[in-house]
Amino acid sequence: MTTTRIRQSPFVPILLIGGGTALGVLLGLFGPGLARGLTSLIERTPFPVHGLVERLGEIDQAWSLPVLGGAGLLGGIFLAVVALGEAxxxxxxxxxxxxxxxxxxxxxxxxxxxxxxxxxxxxxxxxxxxxxxxxxxxxxxxxxxxxxxxxxxxxxxxxxxxYDADFQPWADGRPGFTPEEQALLRERREKRKDKAARRTADEALAAAGLVVRERDDRLQVRRVRGRRAASDVNPEGVRGTDR
Known part of the structure; x- marks a missing residue:
């Protein structure tokens, strides 16, 4: 049986490495001069010059180019390795x-x-x-x-x-959900920036007959058709709140 394997484009790590190196080289070429100009400008004001800016302005270009260019290369390689590992x-x-x-x-x-x-x-x-x-x-x-x-x-x-039309915005305590479902939805919202935790929460909600998605930084939820909520059987089991 034939299968199609789809992977991250090989140009992504190349772009990350090349971009990091290019940024380092540009900083090495123009960074010290810009830092000296910024230092001169700040010295005319009552504000102190940041030590990092002052140190950068003191670096000779013969050193700044290889040091910052090398740092950019290493940074690009690091990002490329991370991207490959997470892809x-x-x-x-x-x-x-x-x-x-x-x-x-x-x-x-x-x-x-x-x-x-x-x-x-x-x-x-x-x-x-x-x-x-x-x-x-x-x-x-x-x-x-x-x-x-x-x-x-x-x-x-x-x-x-x-099923796009079935989704509704969810707020903690919205009627129509059991306390257990509210807890699952609350956890899903709290863990939305953690990819692994978000995936686990989606699976737990799916087992409960709920499907969620995010729109405009809000959680939307729908109930799988044909699956009744516990609140349909026992309305007193649902924790209500003001809309």
């Missing part, structure tokens, strides 16, 4: 796909996927009932190659979320 990798086949990122690997069967679409930097896969099967980070992968691989292997790729 996701996607393999697409007709009957499944695999997603790898850092120390996590995920296998998704085509038979378990009814809808696939891109939501900003993620590839979202939904089950037949609209529940979340997986949300995969594709931020550093070429989008056209992903689309070509999925459509070529017959995956149900769409341009948008078919």
């Amino acid at each position: 996701p990798e996607l393999e697409v086949a007709r009957d499944h796909l695999e997603h790898r990122q850092e120390d996590r690997e995920l296998w998704v069967e085509r038979a378990e996927t009814a809808v696939a679409f891109r939501d900003r930097n993620d590839l979202v896969l939904l089950a037949s009932d609209g529940g979340l099967r997986a949300r995969l980070d594709i931020s550093d992968l070429p989008r056209t190659k992903i689309r070509g691989a999925l459509t070529g292997d017959g995956w149900p790729l769409r341009d948008d979320d078919p």
